[in-house]
Amino acid sequence: MKVLMINGSPNQEGCTFTALSEIAKSLQEEGIDTEIIQIGKNAIRDCIGCGACRKNGGTCIFKDDMVNEIIEKAKTSDGFIFGSPVYYAHPAGRLLTLLDRLFYAGGSAFRYKPGAAIVSARRAGTTASIDAITKHFTINNMPVVSSNYWAMVHGNTPEQVKQDLEGLQIMRLLGKNMTWILKCIEAGKKAGINHPEPVEKIYTNFIR
Numbered sequence: 506m507k508v509l510m511i512n513g514s515p516n517q518e519g520c521t522f523t524a525l526s527e528i529a530k531s532l533q534e535e536g537i538d539t540e541i542i543q544i545g546k547n548a549i550r551d552c553i554g555c556g557a558c559r560k561n562g563g564t565c566i567f568k569d570d571m572v573n574e575i576i577e578k579a580k581t582s583d584g585f586i587f588g589s590p591v592y593y594a595h596p597a598g599r600l601l602t603l604l605d606r607l608f609y610a611g612g613s614a615f616r617y618k619p620g621a622a623i624v625s626a627r628r629a630g631t632t633a634s635i636d637a638i639t640k641h642f643t644i645n646n647m648p649v650v651s652s653n654y655w656a657m658v659h660g661n662t663p664e665q666v667k668q669d670l671e672g673l674q675i676m677r678l679l680g681k682n683m684t685w686i687l688k689c690i691e692a693g694k695k696a697g698i699n700h701p702e703p704v705e706k707i708y709t710n711f712i713r
Contacts, residue, residue, distance in 0.1 A: 507538040509582040513589035513600030515546045520625035521588040523663040531680025558610035565610040576611030585620045594630030617700040621650040631657040652679040
């Protein structure tokens with residue numbers, strides 16, 4: 506089994522990476538493979554709602570960034586963790602842009618697989634940021650993996666994050682809980698228990 510981890514920070518090995526690395530160690534101790542993808546500093550296009558991905562098998566029409574690459578990796582991944590620094594009390598804009606396109610074009614690659622959101626902040630805006638990321642999971646039939654507190658670390662540098670002993674424990678426990686959910690899903694499949702069949706979406710227009 507494999508968990509794909511997305512580092513939404515522009516910093517290669519900053520605070521968010523430090524938190525994700527703590528989760529990765531916890532997963533690896535349980536025999537779960539991990540991969541951390543750094544979205545970096547290059548521009549990521551906004552979704553323009555063109556609908557082309559609905560006609561070409563779930564591939565975004567824009568091919569000049571990493572969106573389609575991540576969708577392909579998601580198809581062979583069993584769980585996901587998205588991490589973000591907190592800017593102006595919300596997640597990194599580049600990560601939200603990435604999430605919008607990943608889930609609009611490639612939602613089927615994530616559906617029914619567990620996901621978790623983690624954030625790093627100097628001080629405030631953490632729970633609002635977790636909420637914004639998690640909304641992508643809860644519109645897509647994904648189990649949400651939690652810990653024993655909201656999944657956040659505090660610090661302005663990786664060294665400071667490493668001093669947040671509670672935050673690091675939260676990360677490790679999140680990794681254990683992700684492992685537990687993945688193994689429960691795998692055991693369920695072996696017992697003939699599969700996820701619910703997709704249903705045709707009912708759209709209600711409130712403007713009469």
